[in-house]
Amino acid sequence: MQTRLPDSLLATLEGATADAILRKCVHCGFCLATCPTYQLLGDELDSPRGRIYLIKNALEGGQGAATTLQHLDRCLGCRACETTCPSGVRYHQLLDIGRRAVQARVARPWRVRLTRALLRRGLLSPLFAPALRLGQSIRPLLPAALRDKVPVADRPRVAGSGRAPQAGGRRQAQAQAQAQAQASAGHAVILPRGCVQPHLRPAIDTATEQVLAALGDRVLRPAAAACCGAMPAHLDDIAAARAQARANIDAWWPLLESGAARAIISNASGCGLALRDYPDWFADEPVYAARARRVADAALDIAAWLAQRREAWPAHWTATPRQTVAWHPPCTLQHGLAAGPSTEATLGELGFDLRRPADAHLCCGSAGAWSVLNPELADELRRRKLETLDTQAGEAIVTANIGCQQHLAARSSRPVRHWVELLAAREGAAG
Ligand code: SF4
Numbered sequence: 521m522q523t524r525l526p527d528s529l530l531a532t533l534e535g536a537t538a539d540a541i542l543r544k545c546v547h548c549g550f551c552l553a554t555c556p557t558y559q560l561l562g563d564e565l566d567s568p569r570g571r572i573y574l575i576k577n578a579l580e581g582g583q584g585a586a587t588t589l590q591h592l593d594r595c596l597g598c599r600a601c602e603t604t605c606p607s608g609v610r611y612h613q614l615l616d617i618g619r620r621a622v623q624a625r626v627a628r629p630w631r632v633r634l635t636r637a638l639l640r641r642g643l644l645s646p647l648f649a650p651a652l653r654l655g656q657s658i659r660p661l662l663p664a665a666l667r668d669k670v671p672v673a674d675r676p677r678v679a680g681s682g683r684a685p686q687a688g689g690r691r692q693a694q695a696q697a698q699a700q701a702q703a704s705a706g707h708a709v710i711l712p713r714g715c716v717q718p719h720l721r722p723a724i725d726t727a728t729e730q731v732l733a734a735l736g737d738r739v740l741r742p743a744a745a746a747c748c749g750a751m752p753a754h755l756d757d758i759a760a761a762r763a764q765a766r767a768n769i770d771a772w773w774p775l776l777e778s779g780a781a782r783a784i785i786s787n788a789s790g791c792g793l794a795l796r797d798y799p800d801w802f803a804d805e806p807v808y809a810a811r812a813r814r815v816a817d818a819a820l821d822i823a824a825w826l827a828q829r830r831e832a833w834p835a836h837w838t839a840t841p842r843q844t845v846a847w848h849p850p851c852t853l854q855h856g857l858a859a860g861p862s863t864e865a866t867l868g869e870l871g872f873d874l875r876r877p878a879d880a881h882l883c884c885g886s887a888g889a890w891s892v893l894n895p896e897l898a899d900e901l902r903r904r905k906l907e908t909l910d911t912q913a914g915e916a917i918v919t920a921n922i923g924c925q926q927h928l929a930a931r932s933s934r935p936v937r938h939w940v941e942l943l944a945a946r947e948g949a950a951g
Pocket residue numbers: 554555556557558566567568571594595596597598599600601602611
């Protein structure tokens with residue numbers, strides 16, 4: 521694609537980056553077929569190619585328009601278009617640059633601004649947990665739209681087993697003894713602090729720790745670390761996202777450099793993708809960019825870590841009868857991290873019989889804060905997703921990201937779980 525960005529913009533890192541990305545697009549339109557918003561709305565301006573034109577126009581000095589911002593805001597950021605694109609267009613990076621440029625010139629409607637501000641502050645506030653507990657206690661009384669966002673209270677529990685994780689007694693003592701015996705052969709790994717996941721679904725962290733203990737690995741959680749920064753980044757608050765990323769880099773980098781920690785393990789693919797994006801967030805700060813690269817290289821989804829630690833798998837993980845589950849691969853996993861096939865292969869080795877619907881490449885409509893900002897579109901994408909997942913057999917719908925899990929669970933007739941919860945349940949069964 522030919523471009524005519526002003527020289528003043530080309531002289532900046534963002535401008536040069538945007539220009540290079542725009543020039544890679546050959547207008548072929550292959551990406552339209554896998555874009556959820558184009559499928560829903562049928563408008564070229566709600567497709568990747570249409571948005572690329574809008575961004576090009578805005579960066580070349582065209583009038584910023586409220587409708588341009590609306591089309592950009594409707595993008596889920598699912599990156600399905602990047603998986604499809606034969607030219608390797610890094611669309612998500614262009615979207616971030618384009619949206620920042622347009623929103624600097626055009627104000628969003630006040631209701632949207634208010635919702636975004638509440639999301640930015642509310643989800644990371646210390647008041648989030650008490651507010652969630654209050655919402656859970658009066659959940660049946662809440663309006664349906666709000667009830668969707670407030671999951672039923674979740675005790676730390678291993679899904680599939682119907683039991684709370686081993687909280688005491690003989691089995692716990694056996695598990696601890698086994699873990700300690702293996703610990704000398706295991707590795708120390710960093711488990712990032714989530715922001716909403718520990719409150720919405722604490723069972724995921726509990727299950728992850730059980731699975732790592734079964735490998736003999738030790739969990740490090742430096743107190744100075746923060747949330748990954750994905751949520752403010754989704755809401756275009758790059759300053760807040762960078763502040764959180766900087767806190768994490770400062771807390772983790774010394775552990776990685778000294779060899780005290782072997783890897784950073786993510787049990788939410790949305791967070792894992794944010795960690796992989798850290799080098800882009802610090803592209804204009806050479807010292808932090810290098811450290812961010814180190815962090816990004818050490819970041820692994822829990823499935824990728826299990827694949828590396830195959831020799832330490834307890835025998836009962838693979839000896840159990842195969843478990844049939846309907847599989848929803850999050851966009852952050854399959855398009856962002858490009859780890860869909862490798863995750864599926866590892867889960868297959870672990871005895872999961874994954875039933876994957878035909879539209880598995882499409883977003884479920886969660887997409888971080890997007891579902892709150894675009895409720896009608898999010899509802900329709902979820903309806904379509906559950907319709908196809910319901911054609912697949914399985915005791916549960918299984919996924920790998922808290923956002924998808926909560927979004928689907930609000931309307932699913934079957935339980936929706938992170939697969940690590942089902943794997944950890946085998947620990948209890950073997951005790
Ligand atoms: S990121 Fe997703 S919603 Fe946005 S343009 Fe690409 S495919 Fe469409």
